[in-house]
Amino acid sequence: MTAPTNVNDLLSEFNSPSLSSSLLQSLLHRLLSHPSIHNGFVDVLNLPSVQAALENNPQREIIVRTVELFGFGTIEEYYELKDAVWDLNEAQLEKLRMLSVVSIARRRIDGDSVLDGDVDMIAPSTTAASKHRKSRRSKGKKSVLSIPYSELMTQLRIPADDIRKLEDLLIQCIYANLLSAKLDQHSKCLVIEPHVTLVRDGNDGTKSKNSNSVEVCGSILSRDLNISSTTASPQLPKMITRLETFLTHSEALLTTLEQLTHANATVRKHDSIRWREVNRLLSESKSNAKFGSLERAELENTGPAGERDRREVKRSKMQAAMMQRFS
Template structure:
């Protein structure tokens, strides 16, 4: 349950009783509601017919002003208009100071002890810190006491009732916040699009560089493979062998008179002794 829902639920019994309350009964209802523990919203109570009629009742009009004070005002407002308002009891005084603290905390996130003491009419720091701690425990605000710097650091604060005269200002503020939020969203979209384009460009450049590298490697591999083919398979000029057989007689040259040809590379066929040669024969063999 949210704080606002919780506070509204605590007001519900007074709303039920107020439907039929008029005059003195309605004034008594206002006194009870403003003093009741945990009741911090009063806008719906102000809308009841019996309570509305109090502002035109000479005997009880101050009760209506008191309820307006607790709904929208602060403790300094009470001090400034004390003569036209009923006297506050201890519970009402503490509650109004809590509500005043909420109003101050909604305006700034750093509140000095000096400012709070002046606005809440609290004479000592010890009393001020006790009041702040009590407000925190009642879920009126979330914050931290900075005793070193003598200040209250506000993180969040509950909302108070808003008078009808200020509704338009609030709507304008919300509209402005909506425009700012829309602008922030658009800026984020543009930034995200720029980042995506940058990543796409980088990816494109990586692919391009890889393709170029593959082409270079393929070309180098083909060039190296062609050179090996020429040396190993092409059959260069060094593969040719010439065997010249000079004419010889049976008793002429040869080795030990066996009648081998004059060229040192010529050999007899296997199993033969003398191999006759045709005179003038010249053989060119290719291996």
């Protein structure tokens, strides 16, 4: 059977009702090696067909731990759990290192956001101190974050003298749209651009001219969430609080927009009534002006000057008749 290269084709194999343990392991190896799949590994484990195939599998714990390693683990954890997970091939190790770069960058951004006033993100303050802090950040803040090569090489288990290997790995992460960043070879650090939005195209995450571009929120790809982890548990209430605050602010903004829309509609209605009245007055003014000109013309024709003109016309006619008679 030919290994499916398309993401949808590969994922559809996991939904097969006749999924066996051997087929499951083969599909998981393809999943962990696929160059375009970088998250959603835990979701695959939760599929009913996969759960059924793992039910009586003696390697269940090893399989689950290996897949979870790609979901939210790092290359350091792989070497720490060497006997509790599969032996990964070179492609899978490279992919796990790329995912580890994502986790390192995410921790750095989250850490800097806490140091930079994380409370303001949850409930923005209007105090003078908060305004001064925001003004200071807006004037002199750096829109990028840097991670030294030395730190990355230590956490990725790359020899300190093999900078070329590290840079090739980071370039793969950037071109695979795992994070928005660039290499600073002079300072020997990875520069993250947290305000640049990732864009992933096509169903398999690759760029395609025939597919519509789909923007991914944030500058770093989201990995799977380890709900059972003790380190992740404290962040769940924090995430919920942020989402609830965002919802509250969105509802308040929506209410304000609705009020402004109603006020604008009222103003437009009053303007329409006022302009109709102006047009009516203009029409009446034009009618009065026309009537006044006709009245003046009539008075001119019926006045002394008009009578004089009529007599002159009558005298001219009589003279013309007499001359015609005697000629």
